[in-house]
Amino acid sequence: MNLESSALMELIGGLVGFFLTVMVFSYILGDNPFFRVSINLFIGASAGYALIVAWYSVIWPQLLSPLIFGGQSERLFVLFPLIFAGLLLLKMSSRLSWFGSPAVAFLVGVGAATAVGGAVIGTIFPQVLAAINALDWNPAGRGPGEAWLQVASGLVLLVGTTSTLAYFHFGARPGLGGVPRRSPWLEIVAQIGKGFIAVTLGATFAGAFLAAFAALVERLEFLREFLTPLIFPG
Template identity: 45%
Template sequence: MVFSSDLVTGLLSFLFTILIFSYLIGDNPLFRIAVYIFVGVSSGYLAALAWWQVIVPRLIYPLVYGSVLEKAFTAIPLLGAVLILMKISPRLAGLARIAMAFLVGAGAAVIIAGALSGTLLPQIAATINAFDLSAASARNISVVEVVFNGAFILAGTVFTLIYFHFGASTKADGSIRRLKLIEINALVGRIFIGITLGTIFAGVYAAALTALIERISSLINFIGNY
């Protein structure tokens, strides 16, 4: 009998799927075995990936076969890597701060710049332009729909922001409460937040349900095929 790769992979997939599903009855050794195997395989895979996908092509190869300029540019990250390795020694751990400072500074700059230019400013502009009829007409959207969508987006944004306004004043009876107008708007904001969270929950459920369907389908297909 010849075992094809599909059969082996199918058996392994069926086995580990059953082991993971055993978690339905609680934490058990079968589930732990599956988890430990996954962790071990993932670690080995990551080590190989780091060597073959990062160190060799991006560090060793330029240093060995690259031009002078490539070698010079590669020496900089190499120096940074050496400095970070100094963390092994408590006495020389301070040297790693140089590379870490570079990484943190560069990362913060990239993230902040990307967030500003890619998320904050465009999202603010999109909220403002929700009532842009010209844009809506360009997308073949009716005016009513544009107005309704724009009003809904604006209301949801405003009421949600009002909900997160926690400024309050002391009343005559000593209690601390927000203004009544803010309370009402915050209640509307809570509705929008609830809808958003419900949508996210539905998406999570749909994603998990799809994954479950795929696993059960694979089991059925494996059983049906063999």
């Protein structure tokens, strides 16, 4: 590939990117065919690329290549996933879909076991331990001034955790007029938890907005960089 062809390819790629970006921006005026075309192109390209990746990363190197060129042990090793893959394909038929149930059960079982094991060891226990350690008066490596700040942070964390859990406690007893109501103290704690939840959702929304704004900036920078040489060749 010479320089001219490289520049041409870059120009074509830039034009495609420019038009696709404008077509996506057209959604600001409402749903329109340009937006739909761009979305469909994106979904199709992603699916095609995923298929190519699956072929070159999984199917050929890990299934077919050992089955064709591998030894006896490799063939026996890939025979089990090959059978399960064939059973999964039977899921497309309504009459024979039950043949794929064992493969699905195997995948779900293994996935659930892996996720639960990882969650218990990697998230639940460490998070509980972190919540406990947040109220440590004498943490290692911290001075007296930082200890009060740590304890205050730990208290906020404790209140936030308990109040949030209280908010999701929906047990209630029938009150006046038969309307179920939670106990007053639980209602107060739940309202505090509601505040923590609102702050958390606000932070998440802010992060989503910043992520989207970064994408907008990236696209506008692309457009500017693409159009500037065209508009101002000099």
